[in-house]
Amino acid sequence: MEKRDYIEKQIDQLGQALKALFQMLSKTKEKNDIPLADELDKYTKRELGLDFAELFQLGEKEIVPFLIKEKGFSNGHLEQLADVVFLLGTGDIHLKQSLSREGLQKIELAILKQLSQVDTNYSLARHMRITALETTGSDRTTS
DSSP: OHHHHHHHHHHHHHHHHHHHHHHHHHHHHHHTOOOOHHHHHHHIIIIIOOOHHHHHHSOHHHHHHHHHHHHOOOHHHHHHHHHHHHHHHTSSSOOOTTSOHHHHHHHHHHHHHHHHHHOSSOOHHHHHHHHHHHHHHHHHHHO
16 A cells, blocks of 8 residues: 555656646746756756657657656646647747657657547547647658
8 A cells, every 4th residue: 555655646746747847838938938948858857757868769659658657657647748748849949959849749649649549538629739740740751
């Protein structure tokens, strides 16, 4: 029982860290202040133990299993991460070369596809984001 409580506590802390990151990104968009990509990298490594460069190395089908098994993400955490990745990829934040918009879109698409398969509630917004990402991806490959 204690082990389960510890794991639940860790997952809750992960959710809080994702929430704080999402709020930080939202506030910077409101202020029209552009955070440095290095600050975001440091924050995600420190608070989430997550390195976007590590995710970029994974194939599209490996991203979500890695996040669930290795990082303990739940569906709620995946949804929050997809939102954060969406904000990073909107073009409002200057990214380092190691954080490509295509890589971010790959991560977001993998997460959203997984959520659409396992979530019992249908989300029109999620479906529209998947369609937009797939369209953008096919446009890149044909160009």
